[in-house]
Amino acid sequence: MNRRTLRVTAVVWIKLIRQAVMRDLQFRSQSWLHLMASVGELVVGILPVLILTSYAGSDPAIFPASALTVGVFAVTTGLMDCFVSPGLRRFDSAIRTGELDLALIRPVPTFFYAVLRWIQPTELGRCLTGTTILVGAALTFDLDLKPAAILVMIVWAFAGAVAYCTFWADLTLLAFWVRSIEPVNELAAAWRGCGQYPRQFFPRTVQVILVSLAPAALSGSYPAEQLLDPSVALLFAPVIVIVSGSLTALIWRLGLVRYNSASS
């Protein structure tokens, strides 16, 4: 990608964000309801974790770990649902109806335009709630969080969110090969829920899957673990981003070869 394309892409993305905000300001009552529903979804997600944790009384370390996991999970999923997942949810329909043609002819990277142009600013409400949970957990449990640990957590949360988005995109790109694969978005969204539970609750094999093949833990429990015990080298974070991004790019290229407009 040359410098001009990069600049055009940045300008287009800023305009897309502005357009999304204007849309939400236009439909204010719906936006407020969606904001509340977004926070409600977070609460529904948190409750099972809290209920489960309330019965796990024998291990006192589980309470701060659960609270931090839920906080990190809320922030990462808020970002995903604001910028990435709305586009991924529409991707199947874009392939089937030939809407992808419109993205192909634009002077910006097609994948960027097809996936990242549907922005839902109200989902960022979850990031705010997640940050509040993190601060609240740190104060309640009197956690002595070091700035380095916070930095490691932020880097891993970003890398984990990117890794999970690429995993989700890999599943969605199957739309190039089968007639309709829309519910795979529900599958990816449901599997993401694994990330809001502390990893030690899962069997060992599943724990490995959750940080590798289907990296749901990378967007929740794993960065939270780094906050309490920043033992893993940060070097692995960019490696994960590069590997997962490359795999998605490969699938995208293979899929695009099969695409033949509205009749595909």
Add this chain to the structure above:
Amino acid sequence: MSAHTVRRNGSVLLSLLRQEIQMIAQYRWWMLAMQASIIVVPLISLLVWRGAMAHGADPPVTRDYLTTYLVLVSVVTMLTSSWTAKFLAENIRLGHLNAWLVRPCSTHLAAAANNLAEKVAKLATLLPLVVALAVPLHRDLQLPTDPARWVLFLWALAMGAAMMFSFDIIVGSLVFWWDDVTAVERFRQLAMLLLSGAVVPLSVMPAAWGPFLRGQPFGYAVAFPIQTLLAPQAADLRGGLAVQAAWVLLALATARLVWIRGLRRYSGAGA
């Protein structure tokens, strides 16, 4: 309703069912992905609850109860679910309802046929996945052998499905008054997820919530049908059956009232 009307509605419903099943057969991957997504949430719950119990967690139910509940919950959730509200709202808003209003049969037959046909196809896809999940856990499954319990289970399922379908009609019909009901639908789905027992069994929720959980309707769509199989004594279910029947009647009556009132406001495209 005369016998002729019933016969005609039945005949239209059968034709629509055939049409729906033929269409669903075209989207096999769609169906498989959908069922996989339905089973993932209880699978996660199953893994974490069993993991937590292995680490010393002490919930108020046994490990066998939790395992059986979470293995069954995806099937029950699917069989009692309804997804009509969004499509009904769109039909009303865009004026597509006109085509059904002039036909000599119920306006909701297409939605009912879609619901039934998809459930048959979904059951065929979901059951192998549930069996695959149940096989490694078979030692911890405690299903009743008394046929009466299974009859009761089927009855509770049918009641739960009727109630959820009625709720869908109510939410979809709100478009007669409002431009957009997606947020209302989103809230209903949230309430359903939390209060039905689809994610967490109601029996492990805090004891103080008990009276509220027993009174609210969503639990009678998922948790109660499973309870008909897992309750130690069938006699304990009498109260639940009565409350479920009351909710079903109330939902049906409200759906009919809202629909009739809404139709008076309807004026075709642009309504």
